Amino acid sequence: MAKRIGDLLKDEGIIGEEEIGFALKEQLSTEERIGEILIRMGLTTDSEVAMAIARQSQKEYLNLKEVVPQKEALKALPFTFARDNQILPVRIENNNLVVATSEPDNIKVLDLASRISKKTVECDVASSLLIQKHIEKEYYLLEHPLEEDIKSSLNQAKQNIRSVDIERLTQLLFISAINLRATDIHITPTQKTTHIRYRIDGVIYTFYTFPIALHSRLISNIKIKAGMDISEQRRPQDGRMTFEFLNEGYDMRISTLRTSNGENLVIRILSTSEELYSLRNLGLEEDGIKALKEVFNKPFGMVFVAGPTGSGKTTTLYAALRAINALEKNVLTVEDPIEYHFPLIRQTQVNEKADYVFASAVRSFLRQDPDVILIGEVRDPETANMAIRAATTGHLVLSTIHANNAVGAIPRLKDLGIGDIMLSSSLLCVIAQRLVRKLCPHCKKEYTSGEIEKETFGISPGTKLYDSSGCPDCLHTGFLGRTLVSEIFLVSEEIERMLSEGAHPFEIKKVAINKGMNTLWGDGKLKILSGITSVKEAIRVLS
Numbered sequence: 001m002a003k004r005i006g007d008l009l010k011d012e013g014i015i016g017e018e019e020i021g022f023a024l025k026e027q028l029s030t031e032e033r034i035g036e037i038l039i040r041m042g043l044t045t046d047s048e049v050a051m052a053i054a055r056q057s058q059k060e061y062l063n064l065k066e067v068v069p070q071k072e073a074l075k076a077l078p079f080t081f082a083r084d085n086q087i088l089p090v091r092i093e094n095n096n097l098v099v100a101t102s103e104p105d106n107i108k109v110l111d112l113a114s115r116i117s118k119k120t121v122e123c124d125v126a127s128s129l130l131i132q133k134h135i136e137k138e139y140y141l142l143e144h145p146l147e148e149d150i151k152s153s154l155n156q157a158k159q160n161i162r163s164v165d166i167e168r169l170t171q172l173l174f175i176s177a178i179n180l181r182a183t184d185i186h187i188t189p190t191q192k193t194t195h196i197r198y199r200i201d202g203v204i205y206t207f208y209t210f211p212i213a214l215h216s217r218l219i220s221n222i223k224i225k226a227g228m229d230i231s232e233q234r235r236p237q238d239g240r241m242t243f244e245f246l247n248e249g250y251d252m253r254i255s256t257l258r259t260s261n262g263e264n265l266v267i268r269i270l271s272t273s274e275e276l277y278s279l280r281n282l283g284l285e286e287d288g289i290k291a292l293k294e295v296f297n298k299p300f301g302m303v304f305v306a307g308p309t310g311s312g313k314t315t316t317l318y319a320a321l322r323a324i325n326a327l328e329k330n331v332l333t334v335e336d337p338i339e340y341h342f343p344l345i346r347q348t349q350v351n352e353k354a355d356y357v358f359a360s361a362v363r364s365f366l367r368q369d370p371d372v373i374l375i376g377e378v379r380d381p382e383t384a385n386m387a388i389r390a391a392t393t394g395h396l397v398l399s400t401i402h403a404n405n406a407v408g409a410i411p412r413l414k415d416l417g418i419g420d421i422m423l424s425s426s427l428l429c430v431i432a433q434r435l436v437r438k439l440c441p442h443c444k445k446e447y448t449s450g451e452i453e454k455e456t457f458g459i460s461p462g463t464k465l466y467d468s469s470g471c472p473d474c475l476h477t478g479f480l481g482r483t484l485v486s487e488i489f490l491v492s493e494e495i496e497r498m499l500s501e502g503a504h505p506f507e508i509k510k511v512a513i514n515k516g517m518n519t520l521w522g523d524g525k526l527k528i529l530s531g532i533t534s535v536k537e538a539i540r541v542l543s
């Protein structure tokens with residue numbers, strides 16, 4: 001390695017001298033490597049280290065969360081070799097084996113891989129943590145083909161329902177959901193069949209269908225695991241359980257609802273290893289990143305992230321926290337729940353039984369000498385009031401709010417009892433956002449735009465755009481992963497004056513756009529023109 005990790009991350013603007021100095025001090029008592037300390041302290045992530053290494057060694061960075069390794073590639077190298085050397089075979093192109101590694105300059109291992117596979121070997125750079133997890137998982141799945149096992153359960157069910165090993169089937173369905181990056185599993189009864197549906201990147205797909213006779217056995221098995229009452233089938237119930245797979249625990253929240261066809265069961269899967277993002281890799285445009293960095297380093301005021309449920313607001317708030325110098329500032333949070341633990345930040349969680357809610361938490365924070373306060377959500381007048389009070393008494397306050405667009409936060413805050421003067425003197429910025437699915441880079445297809453593209457996004461007819469297709473890499477969905485579409489509303493002096501005079505949000509929006517604000521649809525257009533997403537997907541999410 002030509003450069004040390006610390007210097008590499010500094011060049012990338014991820015950390016500064018201060019963080020390196022801090023890590024060096026920490027090293028005196030722990031003797032860890034600098035990179036390890038920076039990751040442990042939440043100052044950088046494994047993926048960011050990999051991205052920096054990729055840039056330095058001029059290799060491709062591979063996001064393993066969005067890649068399904070080919071079976072043929074995995075078979076080219078034995079499991080023990082992959083595990084011992086931490087390289088993951090990804091795909092074969094012509095007679096060329098592409099592997100993922102976190103050490104692209106380890107020529108010896110790459111040579112060895114080439115000799116064993118009898119192919120030329122090329123490498124992409126990926127996070128060492130994800131490489132390790134993927135090697136375990138992918139080789140396990142190579143030995144235990146899920147699809148075939150689930151299909152054989154279905155065949156058994158057709159012949160004799162009782163012969164199906166229901167516990168085994170439950171596990172297969174859970175593993176398959178985890179493997180497909182699903183966030184939710186729906187087990188939905190219809191008249192003759194029960195559907196196993198997974199939500200992936202925000203959209204539900206039906207993956208398996210079983211005879212309805214299997215439905216109640218499957219539901220009962222999961223309810224028992226989650227400590228729910230199986231004799232009660234009429235009332236809605238909640239439960240939770242932890243599912244272990246390859247040494248990782250998946251927290252599952254389960255709920256049932258009686259429908260006309262029987263009990264419907266939904267499982268939310270909470271991964272223990274949520275990825276932490278920086279402003280840079282959220283999917284924001286360059287000028288947006290610059291503006292937000294300034295906002296997050298102001299000494300006081302309010303910043304809101306607005307959007308519907310599931311639009312990634314928490315991820316953006318966490319990226320904001322990372323843009324704030326936690327070594328110099330006292331940062332306190334109240335969240336519901338804490339989704340990621342930051343070692344250098346004092347995080348607390350709402351506890352309604354103990355009367356610890358957003359508003360009361362902020363009241364306690366004010367006696368803890370804070371610089372920055374993060375409030376999970378502003379949804380009632382009391383919290384809104386406390387948030388504004390904190391923001392007008394010398395603290396930077398970050399929170400989320402339910403509003404459809406950035407300027408929409410203004411009437412929402414007024415509804416919660418915030419007056420024009422208080423609003424104008426505290427509001428710094430509102431970021432409104434949605435998540436759009438990214439087109440699968442392996443199969444997206446080019447086409448020439450026409451009238452619809454012009455009407456919806458003002459794209460001139462004849463422009464080269466991309467639409468979704470489908471291939472094994474994206475499980476025939478046409479998409480892989482999601483990215484942010486956002487609008488950043490900055491309160492300028494002029495807008496501050498308009499707010500104090502109670503100007504109509506429509507007028508305020510016009511001024512903001514004149515000042516260069518890109519709207520959600522405008523940002524969507526940028527993502528369409530650069531081939532990241534499709535017109536249909538952007539319309540689906542934005543309208």
Ligand SMILES: [Zn+2]
Pocket residue numbers: 440441442443444469470471472473474475476478479
């Ligand atoms: Zn594809």
